[in-house]
Amino acid sequence: MTAAAGQEEQLWSRCAGCASLLYRKRLRRNLDVCPECGEHSRLGAPERLRQLVDPGSLRLLPDRLPEADPLDFVDVLPYPHRLTAARAATGLPEAVVCGVATIGEHPAALAVMDFRFLGGSLGTAVGELITRTAERALDDRVPLILVTASGGARMQEGALSLMQMATVSQAIAALREAGLLTVSVLTDPTYGGVAASFATNTDLVLAESGARMGFAGPRVIRQVTGRALPEGFQTADFLLRHGQVDMVVQRRSLRGRLAALLAAARAGRPARTPVPRQEPARDHERLADAVPPAAADGGPPPEVVDAWDTVRTARHPGRPTTLDYLDSVFDGFVELHGDRLGGDCPAIVGGIARLAGRHVMVIGHQKGHTTADLVARNFGMASPAGHRKALRLMRLAARLGLPVVTLVDTPGADPGISAEEQGQAAAIAENILTLTVLPIPVVTVITGEGGSGGALALGVADRVLMLQHAVYSVISPEGCAAILWPDRSAAPQAARALRLTAPDLCRLGVVDEIVPEPAAAAHDDPAETARRLRAALLTNLVPLLDVPPAMLVRLRRQRFRRFGATRAGSTQVGAR
Numbered sequence: 001m002t003a004a005a006g007q008e009e010q011l012w013s014r015c016a017g018c019a020s021l022l023y024r025k026r027l028r029r030n031l032d033v034c035p036e037c038g039e040h041s042r043l044g045a046p047e048r049l050r051q052l053v054d055p056g057s058l059r060l061l062p063d064r065l066p067e068a069d070p071l072d073f074v075d076v077l078p079y080p081h082r083l084t085a086a087r088a089a090t091g092l093p094e095a096v097v098c099g100v101a102t103i104g105e106h107p108a109a110l111a112v113m114d115f116r117f118l119g120g121s122l123g124t125a126v127g128e129l130i131t132r133t134a135e136r137a138l139d140d141r142v143p144l145i146l147v148t149a150s151g152g153a154r155m156q157e158g159a160l161s162l163m164q165m166a167t168v169s170q171a172i173a174a175l176r177e178a179g180l181l182t183v184s185v186l187t188d189p190t191y192g193g194v195a196a197s198f199a200t201n202t203d204l205v206l207a208e209s210g211a212r213m214g215f216a217g218p219r220v221i222r223q224v225t226g227r228a229l230p231e232g233f234q235t236a237d238f239l240l241r242h243g244q245v246d247m248v249v250q251r252r253s254l255r256g257r258l259a260a261l262l263a264a265a266r267a268g269r270p271a272r273t274p275v276p277r278q279e280p281a282r283d284h285e286r287l288a289d290a291v292p293p294a295a296a297d298g299g300p301p302p303e304v305v306d307a308w309d310t311v312r313t314a315r316h317p318g319r320p321t322t323l324d325y326l327d328s329v330f331d332g333f334v335e336l337h338g339d340r341l342g343g344d345c346p347a348i349v350g351g352i353a354r355l356a357g358r359h360v361m362v363i364g365h366q367k368g369h370t371t372a373d374l375v376a377r378n379f380g381m382a383s384p385a386g387h388r389k390a391l392r393l394m395r396l397a398a399r400l401g402l403p404v405v406t407l408v409d410t411p412g413a414d415p416g417i418s419a420e421e422q423g424q425a426a427a428i429a430e431n432i433l434t435l436t437v438l439p440i441p442v443v444t445v446i447t448g449e450g451g452s453g454g455a456l457a458l459g460v461a462d463r464v465l466m467l468q469h470a471v472y473s474v475i476s477p478e479g480c481a482a483i484l485w486p487d488r489s490a491a492p493q494a495a496r497a498l499r500l501t502a503p504d505l506c507r508l509g510v511v512d513e514i515v516p517e518p519a520a521a522a523h524d525d526p527a528e529t530a531r532r533l534r535a536a537l538l539t540n541l542v543p544l545l546d547v548p549p550a551m552l553v554r555l556r557r558q559r560f561r562r563f564g565a566t567r568a569g570s571t572q573v574g575a576r
């Protein structure tokens with residue numbers, strides 16, 4: 001991370017590309033692009049906004065959110081200390097700056113991320129601010145421009161950070177439906193949960209020269225695969241070659257290019273009936289009010305177990321898999337294969353089955369009980385083809401009017417080289433977005449490991465259930481420990497800090513209901529586990545069948561809208 005303080009006073013700086021010593025003022029006049037080698041150095045959000053919008057046109061949206069430390073997260077430092085340090089270093093309240101402005105006299109709403117602030121990480125405040133910007137765009141009927149710079153979701157806010165991927169995505173979906181242009185501008189670097197949601201599920205994706213974007217970072221991929229990465233991996237040109245971005249744009253052309261796109265969108269905007277606006281979350285209209293309450297018999301209150309023990313139970317090789325449940329909970333499963341684009345990922349299984357006589361579409365991650373099974377199924381880590389297969393089946397279900405049941409059990413999405421080449425981030429992002437508008441009931445069960453964006457790609461549902469000893473997390477405890485402690489042996493502490501157990505997530509509202517497991521855990525009595533899962537599925541799914549599709553979608557969006565700052569703190573901020 002570069003020191004931002006005192007940058008103005010510095011007279012000279014050294015180019016990270018060619019090591020030339022450059023006169024600072026000359027560099028700034030050249031938009032922080034090296035005149036010698038063309039290296040685009042990273043920009044903070046204020047400077048980026050200055051470069052992009054018409055002078056004097058910017059009106060900032062309120063950006064002061066209440067302190068948010070929803071998990072009381074402590075690694076080697078308490079999270080609030082990290083926030084305070086980031087604020088002092090950047091002069092910004094959070095990792096995004098939002099406003100409305102004109103670009104070439106065309107109005108737009110903009111959210112610009114700032115990598116200097118905790119790596120541009122996406123937490124509840126950042127998600128809330130970007131969502132409000134999208135809602136403002138919808139109110140004003142203007143396009144939305146997102147400039148991304150982020151390492152991914154903010155670990156210190158756990159699964160609530162993960163939920164922001166859905167929250168922002170559904171705000172983008174509302175703009176899509178209203179016929180309003182959404183554009184993301186990828187800048188260096190854009191990774192993880194940001195890449196796998198609003199950075200890539202906009203109408204248009206522009207990459208600034210020199211930007212790198214991917215789901216998994218190069219270090220992780222090298223660790224996992226043990227292979228050297230190809231030249232130019234994940235760079236803007238790589239993304240263009242692999243069909244993942246619309247264009248690569250030099251910084252000096254970015255403003256003009258955006259102005260031209262805004263002009264085109266303005267000219268071509270069809271006269272459409274506006275979709276009904278999403279009501280603010282504080283209406284507290286919830287599925288619970290629209291459908292009869294589920295049976296209150298949730299079994300005995302779960303005893304307190306250490307989070308790390310739960311992680312190990314969730315990963316137990318004997319734990320029932322999706323195919324086991326398809327055999328025991330459902331009847332007449334007909335498996336459907338392929339993404340229709342050239343792949344059939346073994347880590348995702350899906351197809352039509354019956355649940356107590358009703359046809360449903362079941363989609364789930366598949367692990368295995370033996371090493372050979374696990375390897376054959378890529379340990380339940382879906383490739384882009386797997387996510388696209390799931391997407392195809394979701395859409396098919398919608399056309400056929402079949403409810404969708406998803407079973408989540410994955411350490412995370414496949415972080416391999418070819419997964420990146422085939423657009424892992426965009427594949428996950430498209431699933432999340434599609435689920436937010438799917439006009440049929442969706443019930444998700446976290447059955448084992450709910451790992452990060454790969455879990456959420458099947459997890460944006462009307463009802464989210466969780467088996468008692470399952471876990472659901474924004475990052476694996478090992479990954480979190482390696483980054484924040486930084487030592488993988490701190491994984492047990494990280495597991496506790498992340499609040500990834502079913503009782504924790506129920507408290508946070510991420511999960512609606514815990515499905516109790518027989519003693520000691522699911523793998524000890526798979527038949528009883530199946531019986532309980534089937535009962536929970538029916539209790540939660542059947543009431544949804546009577547809810548009209550438009551209302552289902554509206555309530556689902558409200559469910560994922562409430563993970564913003566209102567949940568993290570108070571509602572004192574903003575116009576709503």
Ligand SMILES: [Zn+2]
Nearest residue numbers: 015018034037
């Ligand atoms: Zn240079």
